[in-house]
Amino acid sequence: MDLLAPQAVLSGIAAGSVYGLVGVGFSVSFRTTGVINIATGDLVAMGAYLTFWGLSVGLPLPVAIVVAALIVGLGMGIVERLALRPLYRFGTVYAIMSTIGLSVALQSLIQLVWGPVALVIPRLVPGEAFTILGFRLSLAQIFNLVLALVLILGMVLLLERTKIGRGMQTVARDRELASLLGIRPSQLFFLAFALAGVLAAVAGALIGPDQGLTPTMGLPLGIAGFTAAVIGGLGSPLGALAGGMVLAVAQNLAVLYLTPDYKAALAYGLLVLVLLVRPQGLFGEAGALARRV
Amino acid sequence: MVATAMQSVRTVLRRPYAHLAGLAITVLVVQQFVESSSSLFLVQLMALYALAALGLNIILGMAGLLSVAQAAVMALGGYTAGLLMIKAQLPFVVALLVAGAASAVLSAFVGLAALRISSHYFILVTLAVAEALSLLLINEEDLTGGYNGIGGIPPLVIGGLDLSSPLALAVVAIVTLFIGWYVADALAASRSGHGIHAGGADPQLAMASGINVARLRFGASVTGGVYAGVAGALYAETLLYLGPGDFSLGKALLILLIVVIGGMGSNAGTVAAAVILVYLSEGLLRLTTVGPLVYGLGIMVILVIAPNGLDGVARRLRRAFGRILERRVAR
Amino acid sequence: MSPDPDAAVRVRGVRVLFGGVAALDRIDLDVVEGEVFVLVGPNGSGKTTLLNAVSGFVPLAEGSVELFGEDVTRRRAHQRADRGIGRTFQSPRALQSARVTDLLSFGLYRHDPRSWAGEVFRPLRALRLDRQVDERFRTVLDTVGLPDELLHEELGSLSHGQMKMVDIARALLGEPRVLLLDEPTSGLNQGEIDKLHEIVQGLRTGGCTPVLVEHNVQFVVDLADRIAVLHQGELLALGEPRATLSRDEVVEAYLGPKGRLAHRDGGHQAETRN
Numbered sequence: 001m002d003l004l005a006p007q008a009v010l011s012g013i014a015a016g017s018v019y020g021l022v023g024v025g026f027s028v029s030f031r032t033t034g035v036i037n038i039a040t041g042d043l044v045a046m047g048a049y050l051t052f053w054g055l056s057v058g059l060p061l062p063v064a065i066v067v068a069a070l071i072v073g074l075g076m077g078i079v080e081r082l083a084l085r086p087l088y089r090f091g092t093v094y095a096i097m098s099t100i101g102l103s104v105a106l107q108s109l110i111q112l113v114w115g116p117v118a119l120v121i122p123r124l125v126p127g128e129a130f131t132i133l134g135f136r137l138s139l140a141q142i143f144n145l146v147l148a149l150v151l152i153l154g155m156v157l158l159l160e161r162t163k164i165g166r167g168m169q170t171v172a173r174d175r176e177l178a179s180l181l182g183i184r185p186s187q188l189f190f191l192a193f194a195l196a197g198v199l200a201a202v203a204g205a206l207i208g209p210d211q212g213l214t215p216t217m218g219l220p221l222g223i224a225g226f227t228a229a230v231i232g233g234l235g236s237p238l239g240a241l242a243g244g245m246v247l248a249v250a251q252n253l254a255v256l257y258l259t260p261d262y263k264a265a266l267a268y269g270l271l272v273l274v275l276l277v278r279p280q281g282l283f284g285e286a287g288a289l290a291r292r293v
Numbered sequence: 294m295v296a297t298a299m300q301s302v303r304t305v306l307r308r309p310y311a312h313l314a315g316l317a318i319t320v321l322v323v324q325q326f327v328e329s330s331s332s333l334f335l336v337q338l339m340a341l342y343a344l345a346a347l348g349l350n351i352i353l354g355m356a357g358l359l360s361v362a363q364a365a366v367m368a369l370g371g372y373t374a375g376l377l378m379i380k381a382q383l384p385f386v387v388a389l390l391v392a393g394a395a396s397a398v399l400s401a402f403v404g405l406a407a408l409r410i411s412s413h414y415f416i417l418v419t420l421a422v423a424e425a426l427s428l429l430l431i432n433e434e435d436l437t438g439g440y441n442g443i444g445g446i447p448p449l450v451i452g453g454l455d456l457s458s459p460l461a462l463a464v465v466a467i468v469t470l471f472i473g474w475y476v477a478d479a480l481a482a483s484r485s486g487h488g489i490h491a492g493g494a495d496p497q498l499a500m501a502s503g504i505n506v507a508r509l510r511f512g513a514s515v516t517g518g519v520y521a522g523v524a525g526a527l528y529a530e531t532l533l534y535l536g537p538g539d540f541s542l543g544k545a546l547l548i549l550l551i552v553v554i555g556g557m558g559s560n561a562g563t564v565a566a567a568v569i570l571v572y573l574s575e576g577l578l579r580l581t582t583v584g585p586l587v588y589g590l591g592i593m594v595i596l597v598i599a600p601n602g603l604d605g606v607a608r609r610l611r612r613a614f615g616r617i618l619e620r621r622v623a624r
Numbered sequence: 625m626s627p628d629p630d631a632a633v634r635v636r637g638v639r640v641l642f643g644g645v646a647a648l649d650r651i652d653l654d655v656v657e658g659e660v661f662v663l664v665g666p667n668g669s670g671k672t673t674l675l676n677a678v679s680g681f682v683p684l685a686e687g688s689v690e691l692f693g694e695d696v697t698r699r700r701a702h703q704r705a706d707r708g709i710g711r712t713f714q715s716p717r718a719l720q721s722a723r724v725t726d727l728l729s730f731g732l733y734r735h736d737p738r739s740w741a742g743e744v745f746r747p748l749r750a751l752r753l754d755r756q757v758d759e760r761f762r763t764v765l766d767t768v769g770l771p772d773e774l775l776h777e778e779l780g781s782l783s784h785g786q787m788k789m790v791d792i793a794r795a796l797l798g799e800p801r802v803l804l805l806d807e808p809t810s811g812l813n814q815g816e817i818d819k820l821h822e823i824v825q826g827l828r829t830g831g832c833t834p835v836l837v838e839h840n841v842q843f844v845v846d847l848a849d850r851i852a853v854l855h856q857g858e859l860l861a862l863g864e865p866r867a868t869l870s871r872d873e874v875v876e877a878y879l880g881p882k883g884r885l886a887h888r889d890g891g892h893q894a895e896t897r898n
């Protein structure tokens with residue numbers, strides 16, 4: 001039996017969980033504020049590079065990852081306060097443009113500090129593949145999948161079970177109602193972007209060992225995250241996780257059967273296709289966010 | 294009194310007088326004072342980026358659709374015109390028309406997205422389209438020359454007239470810019486322009502006024518794309534060589550920044566910002582490694598301190614000036 | 625309710641659901657051409673939603689809407705505007721840097737003589753048209769009691785009341801046959817309220833049927849021909865203003881059972897809470 005395709009699906013599921021992580025962070029900040037954070041991919045890159053930096057000053061890897069995630073999260077929260085919040089009253093387009101500026105700035109900052117040459121960071125768990133039931137699988141893949149799942153389930157719990165999370169959802173739906181309920185939007189905006197930063201940074205530390213660190217690594221990962229979130233319907237964290245897996249599996253199959261040149265383009269194509277044909281996402285409920293003018 | 298004076302000033306400063314006068318003065322100044330071919334090249338770039346930015350101003354400034362595909366549309370125009378002239382030996386004017394049409398088709402595709410989805414998602418579609426096109430330019434080596442790009446584009450000749458000297462090219466670019474500017478100003482003053490503006494400012498209010506927001510968004514996307522396509526075709530004649538780097542995401546951001554700094558919706562501001570920013574990005578920023586960093590932070594800082602750009606500043610000055618005048622008259 | 629052949633707006637069995645909860649539940653009503661029709665009801669009773677249903681801003685789960693005998697249930701908002709529905713919004717929209725002329729141009733859209741081609745190819749005629757339009761704007765500002773110096777002001781610099789009046793002027797420029805006004809008096813000062821009274825009276829003589837959502841009962845009683853009371857998405861009462869407002873179930877809806885007693889004892893008029 002030809003095991004290539006099932007194998008591609010299997011490793012796609014593992015890789016997709018990381019896209020999902022990026023997508024969840026993106027959609028949490030989008031849902032809460034209405035701002036599409038174009039710099040999402042560059043937060044992933046910052047996470048990877050700051051992990052590299054942590055290692056270089058002698059921190060053990062897990063600590064380095066946590067430190068990187070905290071710095072990126074806090075940094076993104078501060079950027080929200082300084083460079084996005086003053087713009088909300090002009091409409092979200094202005095804030096989105098500001099995140100474009102952030103994206104350019106972060107990418108060139110990385111270039112200035114660490115240079116254009118690819119860097120490597122080690123894995124948290126061994127990456128050697130072993131064979132099980134005819135499939136090749138590594139501990140790293142399993143670990144990434146499990147960690148992504150844990151973090152995403154954590155997000156689900158936070159959004160559904162805590163006052164803060166419900167507040168975020170209320171603010172997203174109805175700002176007036178939120179202020180009637182005594183929810184302070186300003187804290188939630190900060191928190192939403194900080195969480196997006198944390199998740200993106202962790203994703204960067206997980207994906208860094210696979211593809212190496214380059215200043216331009218962010219954009220394709222950001223778009224993968226957008227695609228994951230959009231496929232998932234831009235609301236539910238689990239939808240984004242599933243969306244990431246759909247994307248990664250499709251990419252693996254395309255590389256296998258079509259051409260490797262357009263692996264990245266597949267994400268772009270899927271993103272456009274879903275937005276045009278099914279804007280509520282494959283798993284989203286109709287009319288939740290996408291509405292016709 | 295002040296009001297009637299303002300009224301007559303406004304009449305004189307109106308289409309078409311203002312544009313004719315502006316064109317004449319600009320051409321004269323360039324012809325008299327700009328000599329070196331490198332400075333003339335800079336003038337060409339300023340005019341072409343201004344043209345592409347005027348197109349984005351229709352899409353973003355008026356219709357409120359955030360696009361980062363404007364450089365990609367420009368690339369399509371440039372490559373189409375260049376390849377038609379190289380491979381099919383078509384005259385420039387024909388190549389220009391086809392390039393304009395091709396850009397219109399690509400922007401129509403992008404515009405379809407604006408029909409289907411709420412305008413927030415538009416940026417994602419344009420990002421994906423821009424990146425996909427740049428992958429195409431790199432991967433389809435047989436057609437586009439991949440990273441090497443296409444060279445050997447025949448110099449500009451229109452109707453047997455050789456316009457390939459730096460000065461002639463600059464004048465052609467400036468004339469095209471002023472035509473585009475005039476047409477954009479006419480659009481802004483027209484029924485359709487107000488409809489587009491309304492759809493960008495407040496879709497619900499627009500619909501309540503009987504405006505078909507979706508259709509006008511689509512129209513704005515196509516119109517703005519044609520500007521980029523024409524700019525791209527002329528760009529091919531300016532460089533005689535095109536590579537994927539000429540239309541990178543960085544260039545899209547330059548065009549975006551021009552519109553932001555000019556002040557969203559303001560054509561005059563857009564042109565002024567194009568002149569300033571092309572000068573800075575080709576001169577100052579290109580020489581330093583911190584260029585892009587300044588750029589990125591610049592977008593954020595300018596948005597926060599002057600969200601309406603040069604246009605907002607000009608309006609504030611005008612109002613202050615009007616108040617001083619009024620006080621004088623009152624006395 | 626007897627079917628009325630002259631109904632400007634006919635609402636039949638309209639149901640609007642938000643996440644499964646009915647914001648409007650099987651509403652039937654006719655607005656007769658030429659009358660002043662007023663909708664009242666406590667906060668959240670569905671008044672704005674009803675205006676949205678009529679003007680095409682919210683999808684109906686059930687029911688139909690007719691304008692002057694034409695079924696527009698499947699028509700989108702801008703198409704309904706084209707068929708003569710004008711409306712304002714409850715809170716002035718946040719158009720920070722647009723100017724008053726811009727907003728008025730939005731309203732003029734349906735009758736705007738300035739075509740793009742005309743502006744490009746016939747600039748001198750365009751100049752004349754501009755003067756005409758300018759004149760039109762000054763007239764409409766005068767109608768809503770605003771000075772024409774405001775024409776080139778930014779919307780962000782207007783007061784709340786001025787902004788609401790400019791929005792009414794915007795709606796008037798579309799020459800609607802039915803004009804839906806959502807809480808037009810909220811946030812206005814007494815001078816502006818009097819002006820509004822005049823405008824609504826003028827509308828009716830000008831052949832436009834005003835439909836108002838209103839909290840200000842005093843403003844409404846001598847202006848309205850008929851009043852409809854909404855409560856929790858249902859039509860509670862409909863009829864002549866004073867009689868309708870003093871009906872027991874209406875008073876109860878506003879003030880609760882205790883209020884009803886107080887109303888009986890004191891005998892004062894039902895005053896809405898906001």
Ligand SMILES: Nc1ncnc2c1ncn2[C@@H]1O[C@H](COP(=O)(O)OP(=O)(O)O)[C@@H](O)[C@H]1O
Nearest residue numbers: 642643647665666667668669670671672673674
């Ligand atoms: N877009 C919406 N999404 C969800 N619920 C809504 C929406 N608009 C209105 N509602 C709900 O419908 C009910 C009626 O609201 P509305 O028509 O605005 O009341 P009114 O104008 O009478 O104050 C309220 O309970 C409100 O919370």
Ligand SMILES: [Mg+2]
Nearest residue numbers: 671672673714
């Ligand atoms: Mg209401």
